[in-house]
Amino acid sequence: MTDTIFAPATAAGRAAVAVVRLSGPMSGAAVRALAGATPKPRQAAVRTLRDAGGQGIDQALVLWFEGPASYTGEDCAEFHVHGGPAVVASLLEALAALGLRLAEPGEFTRRAFENGKLDLAQAEGVADLIEAETDAQRRQALDQLGGALGHAQARWRDRLIEALAMFEAAVDFPDEEVPADVAARARPALAELAGDLEQALVDVKRGERVREGFRIALVGAPNAGKSTILNALARREAAIVTATPGTTRDVIEAPMRLAGYKVLVADTAGLRDTHDEIEAEGVRRARRWAEEADLRVWIVDGAGEAPATVPALHPHDLCVINKADLGQGAETGHALVEARALNVEVHRVSAWKPADIAALEQVLEARVVEALAGAELPTATRLRHRELLGEALERVRRALDLDDDLELAAEDVRLASRALDRITGRIDPEEVLGRVFSSFCIGK
Ligand SMILES: Nc1nc2c(ncn2[C@@H]2O[C@H](COP(=O)(O)OP(=O)(O)OP(=O)(O)O)[C@@H](O)[C@H]2O)c(=O)[nH]1
Ligand SMILES: [Mg+2]
Incomplete structure (x- = not known):
């Protein structure tokens, strides 16, 4: 019992x-x-x-x-x-x-x-709702608890079953003139499904960012004012600031809320070649965090004379030229040239001026909204969903490429359907369920 x-x-x-x-x-x-x-x-x-x-x-x-x-x-x-x-x-x-x-x-x-009261994706919605700290996290979790992902999954699954029925009919009646024709009829349903899954895979990144926080890395040469800017944005002394280059070693993450979204801003070690073992590890960590971030903000000492150290940037990253209160040094000119070549937007601030920090915050907020707000809430919201959607898409694409071998195509359609079923946990092994539920708090 x-x-x-x-x-x-x-x-x-x-x-x-x-x-x-x-x-x-x-x-x-x-x-x-x-x-x-x-x-x-x-x-x-x-x-x-x-x-x-x-x-x-x-x-x-x-x-x-x-x-x-x-x-x-x-x-x-x-x-x-x-x-x-x-x-x-x-x-x-x-x-x-x-x-x-x-x-x-x-x-x-x-x-x-x-007991069939909710599916696995809805159960994850319950956990997310309890974890939700921002309005965006709450709305997304509520949507998931309402069964949005399960409904999408059911629609996708219907298309697969339709395609499978056609393939199976063709395999069962090989003598009749159906095969080529049947494959051609299954194709549009599968192609449409592939399009839907591709879109869901784009949206799931947004969903993951809303859940976990949009990641912004402050990167640049030592002494540019990264830690000063982090502290000003976070409104607390999260990182040590000194006039000595190479002060910051660890990545210091400060959670913030921008436009109702959770955001993690990270201060990182100044980028330079160094023989100091600790600082070198700091620089490695800075590069890694920046690479995985959703947005990199290159901080430049605008009053500096050295040529600007350019971090690895992506299109649509930002460049912030700091220390505007001290006037311009040669480093500003270098940075402007580099930023133009990389097509990166430039802003000038003094980290000591609250109005400049407020303006910078607005720029960051606009970037977060641009990346995370969509006409619709993403239905898939976590790595588990992304992996299963990816697996289903790969199977559907293979089935589309295999129209002369209906038996193999049918098998791929079956496997795609299994992957989608696992989103709602219909056929999940004990171990997967254990992992999902163990992240809950006691009493839920
Ligand atoms: N005049 C002026 N000084 C600034 C400004 N921002 C930062 N500083 C000073 O610049 C120095 C370096 O600032 P940090 O914030 O520690 O620089 P950082 O980029 O974190 O440096 P590392 O941790 O060494 O990479 C400190 O003495 C700050 O007070 C600014 O806008 N104007
Ligand atoms: Mg620092």
């Missing part, structure tokens, strides 16, 4: 109210043991909770959800108690004494998934 599980559903610490929830076949018995009779399903009732010895635990609001009309699909109950640590601790103790067990992270949602 399934265990009956319990867990606090609210965060630890003091609060007005704490919620403890139960799920499983013994939930009703546990409510009766602690609170007397079970209340009417889905109606709140005020009860005194008592442990097995008859000692009062708290006055609580008790909710009873009879399965399958509950979050997990099993019998469930909730106790809304006063949110003091001792109250919660003695309630948990009383539940354990009744033979119930503390839930694992994500176990409630896992049961909901196993």
